[in-house]
Amino acid sequence: MRKRLVVLTGAGISAESGIATFRDADGLWEGHDVMEVASPQGWRKNPALVLNFYNERRKNAHEVKPNAGHLALAGLEKDFDVRIITQNVDDLHERAGSSNVIHLHGKLFESRSTLDPKLVYPMKGWELNLGDTCERGSQLRPNIVWFGEPVPMMEKAIEEALSADIFLIAGTSLVVYPAAGLVHYVPEEVPIFVVDPRMPDLPRRPNLHLYEENASTGVPKVAEELLQNYK
Structure with missing residues (x-):
């Protein structure tokens, strides 16, 4: 065995x-305070910024090996x-x-519903934008565990x-x-x-x-x- x-x-x-990692740069992740882009508060404050941030992460991940x-x-x-x-x-x-x-x-190449966390979708490309919705009409967010989440x-x-x-x-x-x-x-x-x-x-x-x-x-x-x- x-x-x-x-x-x-x-x-x-x-x-x-x-x-890129954020802990090597004084808590900044490529110029962003981590709480702006990796917390429920950041998402509520500026979802477009958060979506763009993870779009860039996906684009980067596609390019590395x-x-x-x-x-x-x-x-x-x-x-x-x-x-x-x-x-x-x-x-x-x-x-x-x-x-x-x-x-x-969580997984960078998955999105999930903001209405029902059980609705998770694989992503083929690198973009997730405002207006992209789940089957129940709710905005999709990155399927990432943010600070303060279980x-x-x-x-x-x-x-x-x-x-x-x-x-x-x-x-x-x-x-x-x-x-x-x-x-x-x-x-x-x-x-x-x-x-x-x-x-x-x-x-x-x-x-x-x-x-x-x-x-x-x-x-x-x-x-x-x-x-x-x-x-």
Whole structure:
């Protein structure tokens, strides 16, 4: 029986492919206060600004490619039962070939009804505009979990953390909750591998393996270690 490898990824792994992050720029996301473009208040205040912001994010995401970190995780599916929990809204894990991905903060290439959150639609292109409506006539919004909104996939993510045989953290500072709390659900006997150039603050525990480098180089090294010693 293949071991279950549960992976938590954050903005760092996508940044290496060319996707902008806001936490590296004093809370500004390409010139915008994050609360203007990623909160229910921002949406109510200026929906056109929010829609345009995510249109630009989609356009950017179309132009970039998965990096060696994404590809290494997809390759591990040959030998492990890989479950990826990502804080990222892009589709780079899926494009790299990963088949089991939980998006904690929503999906960039989906829209959803402002009237009924169960009405979710895949997006083929990159534009979502004022006047684009769901089947019930309500304006569509990005299917993104904004600040102050519940994280509907969190329970599923906790289940995965509890069931891990190996846990890997890549490209996240572990400061955004509730996602950062997932590490506390990993059973103590389970080895944890952490890949980040700026090592996050972690609880002391046995079986902790630290790789202080970028995901594109560190994740392939972890993959090699897992294939040699943990299959």
